[in-house]
Amino acid sequence: MLYLDAAATAPLRPEARQAMLTVLDGGPGNASAVHTPGKTAKATLTHARQQVADALGARTSQVVFTAGGTEANNLALKGVAVANPRGKHIVTTAIEHSSIRKSCEFLARIGGFEVTEIGVDSMGRVDEEAAIAAIRPDTTLVSIGLANGEIGTVQSLERIAEAARAAGALVHTDAVQAAASLPVSFAPGQWPGAAVDAMSIASHKFGGPQGAGALLIRSGIELEPLLHGGGQEAGHRAGTENLAAIAGFGVAVAAVMPMAGTRAQAMMAQRDAFVQRIVDQIPGAKLTGHPTERIPNHASFVIKGFSGESMLVDLDVAGVAASSGSACSAGKKAPSGILLAMGYDPDVAVTALRFTFPDPLTDEAFDQLVGTTLRVLGQHAAATR
Ligand SMILES: Cc1ncc(COP(=O)(O)O)c(C=O)c1O
Structure with a gap:
């Protein structure tokens, strides 16, 4: 996992x-x-x-x-x-x-x-x-x-x-x-x-x-x-x-x-590469939060038309433990109050998906993360068309 x-x-x-x-x-x-x-x-x-x-x-x-x-x-x-x-x-x-x-x-x-x-x-x-x-x-x-x-x-x-x-x-x-x-x-x-x-x-x-x-x-x-x-x-x-x-x-x-400074640099490079792959390849995927003024290990998205919860379940089955937002609000179907405060529509705010790196990943683990995430999100994209 x-x-x-x-x-x-x-x-x-x-x-x-x-x-x-x-x-x-x-x-x-x-x-x-x-x-x-x-x-x-x-x-x-x-x-x-x-x-x-x-x-x-x-x-x-x-x-x-x-x-x-x-x-x-x-x-x-x-x-x-x-x-x-x-x-x-x-x-x-x-x-x-x-x-x-x-x-x-x-x-x-x-x-x-x-x-x-x-x-x-x-x-x-x-x-x-x-x-x-x-x-x-x-x-x-x-x-x-x-x-x-x-x-x-x-x-x-x-x-x-x-x-x-x-x-x-x-x-x-x-x-x-x-x-x-x-x-x-x-x-x-x-x-x-x-x-x-x-x-x-x-x-x-x-x-x-x-x-x-x-x-x-x-x-x-x-x-x-x-x-x-x-x-x-x-x-x-x-x-x-x-x-x-x-x-x-x-x-x-x-x-x-x-090692906070060096870890931050290493995780930021991987996080940015991951974000790029997701927004480039998944139609409708958008990064939430600030593109640069953000914590280095944090990637969060909304994907219009997707269900945040069902993406999480499918990612979990495929071997990736991600989150829909804060752990405290996970499991609730209500739209994220934070995304609403940022001006997102409720139907978009329910599609939140978050990936937060615990440490810099090995190249192999990173490739696996990208491959699995693109595959699962790609299947959701095909199903919503
Ligand atoms: C910004 C922020 N503050 C406070 C908390 C609560 O911390 P704890 O889970 O240790 O009670 C969290 C938990 O995720 C958090 O993200």
């Missing part, structure tokens, strides 16, 4: 698996306990925190471990908004992951927050002028995803962040998709660290285990925990840590980030 769904979950890296096994086989130990097994657990936790911080240009005190990207986004939105309400106003976009959009809905429903949702153009780029105009002197938070998982488009946050800073608003970015395949850094002066106060990441996009992630947040920003209880994670997230998952997460991030 050729696995082309890294944006949903990347394959587990062998070194991450090994780190997890070492923790699981190493005997009991709660990182909050004072005895020797507790100290060992604490050392594992500290090491993983250091790995995440070093790989992403953060300080260890800025890393709050969570149970994944969804929780990191919930913590960024609800935790920051509740602790720093200001004018109870949030600026976000129409194409955010559901964990951002639903957190905003929650804050509007329960906390009386006003949410301004900024639109995007036909390539999924946020309307910068509209975002800047929406920021008010009392805006609480601006939250804009760094890259969209469904269409791959990468945003430029600098001017919007400048306006937010001038207004005294905090800036959060959901970097869950971008961080795994681009050389991102939270360091001030780096990309996107120069523009943001908080950044969400998820372990399973780096080849770590599912169910671990982190919110990176600047020191001194007040953060109300989502989970109340013990004092873990410097009081930002109560509950005994998922040590094995966090250990695997740390190792995966440390393995991926130093």
